[in-house]
Amino acid sequence: MKHCPVLFLLTLAIAIAIPQSPAYAQNPESSMFEETMLDTLNAAVFTDSRRVGRSLGELKATAHAIRVMASPMGEGDPIKWVQSLPGVATGADGSSAIFVRGGNMGNNLFSLDGVPVYGYSHILGLTTIIPQDIIESASLSKGGFEGSQGNFTSSHLKILTKNPSTVRTHASAALNTFLASVSVEGPILPGLSYSVSARVSPLTWEYKAARGALKNIVGGISDFTAGVGDLYGKVRWEISPSNSLVASIMGSEDNYAFTSWDGADDAMGWRNRIGRIAYRNEGSMSNTNVSLSWTQFGSYQRQEKVYREVLNQLSLKSELEEYSLSVDRHPYTRGKLQFDYGLKFRSATFAPGQISYVNQARKVALNSAYLQGSYTIPNKFWIRANIRGNLYQEKGKKDRRFDPEIGVSSRWDISSHLALEATFDRTVQYYHTMEGLPVGWSLDMIVPSLGRVRPETAMQANFGILTTFKHSTVSLSLFDKHMGNMIYYKYAQTLFSGALAEWENNVDLGRGDSFGGELLYEFVAKDIYARVAYTLSKTTREGFMTINEGAGFHARFDRRHVLNASFAWKGVSLALTAQSGHWENGAAVTYKMHIPGEEWTAEYYSGVNNYHMPTVFRLDVGYEFSFKTGKLSHDVNFGICNVTNHFNPFMLYFDASTESWKEIALMPILPNFSWRVEF
Secondary structure (H helix, E strand, O other): OHHHHHHHHHHOOOOOOOOOOOOOOOOOOOHOOOOOOOOOOOOOHHHHHHHHHHHHHHHHHHHHHOOOOOOOOOOHHHHHHHHHOOOOOEEEOOOOEEEEOOHHHHHHEEEEEEOOOOOOOOOOOOOOOHHHHHEEEEEEEEOOOOOOOOOOEOOOOOEEOOOOOOOOOOEEEEEOOOEEEEEEEEEEEOOOEHHHHHHHOOHHHHHHHHHHHHHHHOOOOEEEEEEEEEEEEEEEEEEEEEEEEEEEEEEEEEEEEOOOOOOEEEEEEEEEEEEEEEEEEOOOEEEEEEEEEEEEEEEEEEEEEEEOEEEEEEEEEEEEEEEEEEEEEEEOOOOOOOEEEEEEEEEEEEEEOOOOOOOEEEEEEEEEEEEEEEEEEOEEEEEEEEEEEEEEEOOOOEEEEEEEEEEEEOOOEOOEEEEEEEEEEEEEEEEEEEOOOOOEEEEEEEEOOOOOOOEEEEEEEEEEEEEEEOOEEEEEEEEEEEEEEEEEEEEOOOOOHHHHHHHHHEEEEEEEEEEEEEEEEEOOOOEEEEEEEEEEEEEEEOOOOOOOOHOEEEEOOOEEEEEEEEEEOOOOEEEEEEEEEEHHHHHHHEEEEEEEEEEEEEOOOOOEEEOOOEEEEEEEEEEEEEEEOOOHHHHHHHHEEEEOOOOOOEEEEOOHHHHHHHEEOOOEEEEEHHHHHHH
């Protein structure tokens, strides 16, 4: 990667790029455990508020449990919380990439009140675009998916927002390492309330203030500017005790510009736009939800560079716009049997890999219907089964395809302290993320299933045991997963190329397998909270003719061992991450190297499993406390990420200037803080 602006900018933004020369290649969940957690509790006293809520196939957390996660931002976010759970491997240390039970990064669904969020990363992966002040709860489903969920194959991270207060006006302001925010909520008229939240990043001023100290790290980078922010608004109308109407909007911007060490002027950016109107009816016999939403995601990269005395102007732009209408009905029953059903209609326009004036817009329609039934014997046994049918078509084309999805989940409560659970899912995904640079981030190209690019599929079985003692809760599960039609983009290392506009011809399809075990242990006492999440797994890929001629190889960021442990005593917290290093692999890329008097070539990624990256190790420490001054309530967090300053590289690249291979890591020791004021 002779020139890699995305990677370099991320390291610049957090001021932590650390290249080093590597050594040569080495040898080759049950409702009886669910807790009620209040966001307003002080974690220094009420340690139980950190506990992970567990229900079948799903892990849950409140906004408070998310906020107290250790993070470079000074406070946690939903992605940092997910990265601490079993079954989840990360990409680069400190980034927002997640790989769940062997899937690719793009196989996960991130939703806000049921609306898909296609570009959730913020501050170049340090956090998400969702403001902390609007979050009510977050949940991660890795199996046992409900019939209403679709168009993903690995996991669903579901974010629910708070309803605005109808009693009094409430405001807050917060400042952390990279963001400043303000939020207001309260009543407008009887039955009508609102909430607004806005955030902006002072990254440009932080860079300029610290530029002298960063000189040895960022080299010749100059004229760095960043425009980062987000805005959320929500209005809720309680029409009657049984009827309500909600309207919400969300927008985010990430824009960056800088001059790199080779004199190139680079600019890049990402944006999200989301709108939603939802109606809910709570009847005596059922409840009905109707939701109309619009979401738009766009990204761009531009570069001006003099090459061989000629000014080259390069650009790449991708866009996705989707409209959807969903209707879900949940009848109430007094007996043991219950049925839910619903419909969802989507219309989407994709314009990926646009080079200059080449527009590759494609329109698709995805319509789905589901039926779900459950049978319950209170405190003894529960089973749920669903079937979902998907009708998919590219607009203007006659060809249609119909794909069924099924899910079965069951739980047996053997006693008040022991339960068994099992799930089976067959899922289908029609939107694909083109993964690019070896860090596991994407090219920000989201493409539809077209022609030979078939929908991705997954079949997964999971079996788990859950038990609880006086202060401890333990869950142990085994999973086996098989994935088909997985996407690999042949020119993943290319940032600016006409090949991106012809992405359909440059996609390779293959298969994937993953199996392993997961452990989640929690201890909760008066002032003590401890959690251990451990995953032992193996994930492989095969059938990709571009890589290893179709033979098997380790999946990207296949980490055999993933351990996350945390401990909190009153206001003090510790968080430990230890993950096996992954194997570097991919299609070989040839670079020409020029030496006075001769020319020679070197291959990057010359084969699969050709270098084993070192183990990831990070220890974070933090301290939080609260106090009041008059009518103001203050919450303060101080912390240090990677307190041992451990070097955690995530990729190799060839530095032509020194004619040597180097590693890149993102996060050395990094102090952080957050200060929140409420009134």
